[in-house]
Amino acid sequence: MSEYDLVIIGAGPGGLTAGLYAARARMNVLLIEKAVPGGQILVTDWIENYPGFPEGISGFDLAEKIKEQALALGLEIETAEVQGLDLSGTTKEIILKEKRIKTKSLIIASGASPRKLGVGEDKFMGKGISFCATCDGPFFRDKVVVAVGGGDTAVQESLFLTKFAQKVYVVHRRDELRATKILQERAFANDKIEFVWDSVVTGVDGFFSVEKVNVKNVKTGDEKTIEANGCFIWIGILPNTEFIKGDVKTDESGFILVDAKMQTNVPGVFAIGDVRDTPLRQIATAVGDGATAAVSAEHYVENA
Amino acid sequence: MAENIIHLNDEDFDELLKTSDKPIMVDFWAPWCGPCKAIGPTLEALADEFGDQITIAKVNVDDNPISPSKHNVQAIPTLIFFKDGAVVNQITGMVAKEKLEEAIKSVL
Secondary structure, three states, rough: OOOEEEEEEOOOOHHHHHHHHHHHOOOOEEEEEEOOHHHOOOOHHEEEEOOHHHHHHHHHHHHHHHHHHHHHHOEEEOOOOOOOOEOOOOEEEOOOOOEOOOOOEEEEEEOOOOOOOOOOHHHEEOEEHHHHHHHHHHOOOEEEEOOOOOOOOHHHHHHHHHOOEEEEEOOOOOOOOOOHHHHHHHHHHHHHEEEEOOOEEEEEEEOOOEEEEEEEEEEOOOEEEEOOOOEEEOOOOOOOOOOOOOOEEEEEOEOOOOOOOOEOOOOEEEEEEHEEOOOOHHHHHHHEEEEEEHHHHHHHHHHH | HHHHEEOOOHHHHHHHHHHHHOOOEEEEEEEHHHHHHHHHHOOOOHHHHHHOOEEEEEOOOOOOOOOHHHHHOOOOOHHHHHHHHHEEEEEEOOOHHHHHHHHHHHHO
């Protein structure tokens, strides 16, 4: 069986960029994606902090453009879900359901998934509970919804929800937002948004779908119920590392630790974007990571 | 090839459910939904592969509000599997092609 110079796991902006650089460097490279290329930006309504698009661009369109560019440069993409890794030898192996793929170097770009509340919301998934305003927002036309979180995603997507919902309660566990200032200004100026400060969601209730969201003030202990048909959750992310099982070092939350070349504790194995321990999780930082890792992998393969 | 996928509206949806002797997988989608557009090529590939054993159909929820509300669809993409007119499986969100293949095989 042939051996690749480089295998990349995950086709978000970081993985696609790494693939684009590696393909241009004429490396024998394969990108493995379990679902469809794009990653989390596919669920992002509008992106206005990625350079080169002064009017902004939709997440789907940006994903398509990055994919198109990588394919045009000769990147090969395979659709499969990685089951595990074998990093014990100089040749690394990626374990798929029906075969193993051998490679000299590996870039893990598997991204992250939204963190759940853990208050039994799973049974209402797709029935009022959502992580994706651009997918599900229009189902809440003229309805009341709750949004949970205070970061960029929570505030940006809450603003998007106001296009449809008659009222958006933003429940945040602190008394100020972490979101970037321009988003805060827009949210405070929007009369459909009402903030529920110092509060957490303790449960959701309903018959077929969400009808009530229970909220508790963490400072006073007061509990109240918000009558709402939807509850959108944006309280951070968890790394997609189920297939890694201790093969590389991570921090206590599971994010992969790397050096300035994006290399993990295993030589020839790199990690980029949201799956790594990074101070900022943006498209701009993920693509930067991707370029760095691809060049690092190229050097590693040349000198191995 | 996209011709293997049928586009249904509220009227022919009910008709197809009543008359089909094959299982049906219906994709509820909308043009404004990035993930819906992203899984489009996957569904086309599945229709090429399994089109003679299962009917793969799409319902645009913007143009056809009745069918999604009848089946409690509040999120898209949602894929609903019907066999003999009854719902046998439902998948919400973007899913890997392998998972969809398994889901299709289990209703054949």
